[in-house]
Amino acid sequence: MSASQRLLHLVKYRSLWTHVRRKVTTWSPVGAAFNAKPFRRLDMVEKNVGLFGVPELSCPEGFQAATQTALKNTELLLHRACSCSPGVETVECFDQLSDGLCKVADLADFIKVAHPDPAYREAAEKTCIDIGTVVEKLNTNVELCKGLKNLLDNAKVVAELDPDTKRVAELFMFDFEISGIHLDDKLRKEAVALHVKLLDLSNEFLIGSHVPNRIAKSAIPKHLQVHFASDGSFIQIGGLHADSPDDLLREIAYRIYLYPNADLMECLEELLKCRYKLAKLVGYDSYGHRALKGTMAKNPETVMSFLQLLTDKLSQRTAKDFQMMRDMKKKLNPRNAELMPWDHPFLSGVLRAERYNIEPSLYSPYLSLGACMEGLNNLFSQLYGVSLMSEHPGAGEVWSEDVRKLAVVHETEGLLGYIYCDFFHRRDKPHQDCHFTIRGGRWCQETDRYQLPVVVLMLSLPHPTKSVPTLLTPGMMENLFHEMGHAMHSMLGRTRYQHVTGTRCATDFAEVPSILMEYFATDYRVISQFARHFETGQPLPENMVARLCESKKVCGAADTQLQVFYAALDQIYHGKPQNRSTTEILKEMQEKFYGLTYTPNTAWQLRFSHLIGYGAKYYSYLMSRAVASMVWKQCFVQDPLNRDMGERYRREMLAHGGAKEPMLMVEGMLQRRPTMEDFVDALVSELNPNFETFLMDSES
Secondary structure, eight states, X not given: OXXXXXXXXXXXXXXXXXXXXXXXXXXXXXXXXXXXXXOOOOOTTSOOOOGGGXXXXXXXXXXHHHHHHHHHHHHHHHHHHHHSOSSHHHHHHHHHHXXXXXXXXXXXXXXXXXXXXXXXXXXXXXXXXXXXXXXXXXXXXXXXXXXXXXXXXXXXXXXXXXXXXXXXHHHHHHHHHHTTTTSOHHHHHHHHHXXXXXXXXXHHHHHHTTOOEEEEGGGSOGGGGGGSEXXXXXXXXXXXXXXXXXXXXXXXXXXXXXXXXXXXXXXXXHHHHHHHHHHHHTTOSSHHHHHHTTSSSOSHHHHHHHHHHXXXXXXXXXXXXXXXXXXXXXXXXXXXXXXXXXXXXXXXXXXHHHHHOOOHHHHGGGOBHHHHHHHHHHHHHHHHSEEEEEEOOOTTSSSSTTOEEEEEEETTTXXXXXXXXXXXXXXXXXSSOEEEEEEOOEEETTTTEEEOOEEEEEEEEOOOOSSOOOBOOXXXXXXXXXXXXXHHHHHHOOOSOGGGOTTOSOHHHHTHHHHHHHHHHTOHHHHTTTOBOTTTOOBOOXXXXXXXXXHTTTTHHHHHHHHHHHHHHHHHHTSSOOSSOHHHHHHHHHHHHTOSOOOTTOOGGGGOTHHHHTTTTTTHHHHHHHHHHHHIIIIISSOTTOHHHHHHHIIIIXXXXXXXXXXXXXXXXXXSOOOHHHHHHHHHHTTSOOHHXXXXXXXX
16 A cells, blocks of 8 residues: 555544544544654664655765755756746746755754764764855855846736745845845955854854853852752852742852853854844844844834833833732842842742642643643644644654654645654753754645645653653643644645745744644633543643633733843844943843843843844744734634634635735734734733633632
């Protein structure tokens, strides 16, 4: 039976299979797959299909072969793109060029951080460097750019292009422009040199931002030394210990971990100077203006207006939150009641726990990983007609035996793509939740078929045991739903071009689908379909869900204001140069946009690693949350399982990736064009208490 026949057989008999399985277990097939220990492959002679089914990648050396193949195809496509007549074919050539390199580079980018074998990681790292070098050359290839410019300068040809093709052509041209293609030879070489320098500075800052600080043991009270890593006569402080109930421990960690490092300070200030210089060189007022082109916000002025308006509307609530924290600190430590920056995370947590009793261990038995995956499967089935179907990967297809493979199948469209779930803790695996695009979707003219998207979701969950499945805290469950939001954005998009597939869109729009999923994850009508005790089968009580939702609003204004401060700092750093240090700027922004006093001899900015990946775009999380809130309240709050609304959401927002202006997608979903004031009001209204919850709490 062929692969396609097997899939049709699976889809045809799925309902029967599920019915039969439910007679012997409470879980559906996808739920059972994630609540069981991983299947161990016994057939030692089965052919190795290579990582992600790429035959060359059955061994580390295969990366070199895959790279060489991609580079040969690049040469052929480069010649074709430079010589073809202006039109749709030009854009298709560019997209094939991009796709051929991305399929190798994106896969390697994932393997270099996730594979447990150092040989694979090293081979993947080399591939990233080799492909990256070629991409830099293509971005400054005058002949290649000329072919695209001939197209965009021909008004008659442009008028005949469909909207997606025109937008993708403009996006490719933008990539050329920010690389300095329009400059003369001397200035173009300067732009390339700045790009190279920025890569080195970014890498240096990223590494340095995570390096622990050391201090002599004698400087720390003996009873607190056990909380830190020992290094001979020194101790290492590698984090803020923000959740510690010990005031002095939090203060010591804050002051030492954030103590300025002169070399890293110089690195950051040089990085910001280089970014500004590059932006000016290629024609922008600042790096912020360059970074925000094509986003919902459009420019730094709009971002700062958004942040200031949000600050103004939150000011009274923020002041009340800080007063609550002061009162709590006075209650816990009457002799030292002054509220300091290291107190915020701990005290807000204490206030939530005291008011709502949201101890995670009370929730976890109801939130087995299998139950949550079953919940996601049910949700997607009801909203989009999509099922998650567990498949056994081939030999060598995955990088660890505990990785699960899901086929995403639509009830009428068939197979949409694949999600590889790398969910469990592993030594040397990054401790972060994230979504990786391995292969983007696109329509292949050369095969007359759609190239199916492939993604990886990475979490760091505890392993199941023989008797107990992996149990999630409410936070872990929300993170799972969040990351699955990114995955479904990749799966449900059906863009013509991979350059704009799925999450390859404006940063301040890319987080909307994932944040929206957090609302589904905290709605009892959704949760009640899957959250049941792994031993007794009892459902999670509704009042526990209500308490969890309301607890998030405790100190919510202060938490939001902290994010506003980070976003404002990011904007100022990436604006026009100021003749003062990054620490002086930090102090001013902290006083203006946060409210808690700056601590002398600290440099929080040196731990702000998001300055690299989110340079001038850290505000995106706040804006995406505002959009997600508006979509939820207007379209899903009445009925979160409404199929018609799910179809509209796919049609208006998920289907386009980056092929449509982000604000136009939001406008299509909401059927009106929201203003910055609407976004701010959406965030502020999130903090309003739910009266029904208080009634439920009093009854319980």
